[in-house]
Amino acid sequence: MAASATPSSTAGAVERIVIENVAIATVDATDTEYASGHIVVAGNRIESIGAGKAPEGLENVVRRVDGTGHLATPGLVNTHHHFYQWITRGLATDHNLFNWLVALYPTWARIDEQMTYAAAQGSLGMMARGGVTTAMDHHYVFPKGSGDLSGSIIRAASEMGVRFTLARGSMDRSEKDGGLPPDFAVETLEGALAATEETVKKHHDASFDAMTQVAVAPCSPFSVSTELMKQGAELARRLGVRLHTHGSETVEEEKFCHELFGMGPTDYFESTGWLGEDVWMAHCVHMNDSDIAAFARTGTGVAHCPSSNARLAAGIARVPDMLKAGVPVGLGVDGTASNESGELHTELRNALLINRLGAHREAALNARQALRLGTYGGAQVLGRATQIGSLEAGKLADLVLWKIDGIGHASIADPVTAIVFGAAAPVTLSLVNGEPVVENGRLLHADEDAIARSTREEAQRLARIAAGS
Ligand SMILES: Nc1nc2[nH]cnc2c(=O)[nH]1
Incomplete structure (x- = not known):
């Protein structure tokens, strides 16, 4: 059974992302988990989440994600x-x-x-x-x-x-x-x-x-x-x-x-x-x-x-x-x-x-x-438990799709055990407020190589200033 919430006043115009075929650990009050389920994101909120496929007939679906081989958790x-x-x-x-x-x-x-x-x-x-x-x-x-x-x-x-x-x-x-x-x-x-x-x-x-x-x-x-x-x-x-x-x-x-x-x-x-x-x-x-x-x-x-x-x-x-x-x-x-x-x-x-x-x-x-x-x-x-921290209809769409079918995790049967006991699992997709922030392990809004360079330069500059003082 899927839980759902009606998207706010922008219903109709709101854009949807549909994630299906994904294992889900919701971290809700009773630790509900789905071996294979769906998450529908409408705007910046989770609209529905549950076992099996997403509801049919959804409008304004701008992206469909096949979550096979992944575990979805709250961010x-x-x-x-x-x-x-x-x-x-x-x-x-x-x-x-x-x-x-x-x-x-x-x-x-x-x-x-x-x-x-x-x-x-x-x-x-x-x-x-x-x-x-x-x-x-x-x-x-x-x-x-x-x-x-x-x-x-x-x-x-x-x-x-x-x-x-x-x-x-x-x-x-x-x-x-x-x-x-x-x-x-x-x-x-x-x-x-x-x-x-x-x-x-x-x-x-x-x-x-x-x-x-x-x-x-x-x-x-x-x-x-x-x-x-x-x-x-x-x-x-x-x-x-x-x-x-x-x-x-x-x-x-x-x-x-x-x-x-x-x-x-x-x-x-x-x-x-x-x-x-x-x-x-x-x-x-x-x-x-x-x-x-x-x-x-x-x-x-x-x-x-x-x-x-x-x-x-x-x-x-x-x-x-x-x-x-x-x-x-x-x-x-x-x-x-x-x-x-x-x-x-x-x-x-x-x-x-x-x-x-x-x-x-x-x-x-x-x-x-x-x-x-x-x-x-x-x-x-952080005082934000009504808004984030678990995957539930009506909450903000902050979530992560962890790849668990690769060399690091595939041989561990239980997905939650795999991502916690195992090595850091690759992040295939993370959404914050309904917006993608990481895709296939790469930051979407920042240049990692440029950050590596600038942090090294600033570390060296700080060390020089501190040594000269
Ligand atoms: N671990 C840690 N403890 C602190 N206590 C005061 N400052 C710090 C800090 O920077 N790190």
């Missing part, structure tokens, strides 16, 4: 990233978080608009060709006179054609105030709040099918003053946008919070107004039972970043316990200076594998739970 949703780090990959490779940050802050404090744009293209391109349809960037480094960094990131996302959340970050607690970043790498409290408000007012779109949203995102307890945390939360709630930050990432952060605030990170976040349905936090590795209960009680979301947590020796987040308690959990690539892969498939696979090294062993997560983290869970933590 992947990335919930934590730092795009600018694309041009500082492969550095400080054997450091823990604090040592890694201290090694890289002086370089990051020299980025400019041209570098930030190129790095955003690299980050977005890598994710999009790997099936990400909704991206986010937590950008928290704004050197004086560096230009319109937020504008350049949003431009790169819009050119790539992906749905996007910019988390406008900030830092105002530097070494002189007991923080980790050097004094020259931070903004003032007033400057950070004013620029964040301006970014929200200029770029945030609250509509159902928004392509660009903005969140308020001071960086972390050890780089942000308590006042910026408090006033940032008030600002976000006054403007009606979401809140994002790093939390409970390492034992060093936990120690920092106890020494400076006399309490652990979760209690500190609660005391500054930073727990709630409108908040999602990256990492959350060092959470005790009462921290997890506080997240569940308040609906605070988590961006789980297993590769970065391993790369920086941070630890293993208690994802099975969070899910059991009802905490919304999505996946994050994290910045590519701490996860050089830059692909979300790596996170699906590592969420599954790394959590089996934790307390729950083989019962930790299965393939379908991992796929859910990377799709619906991500939509939940």
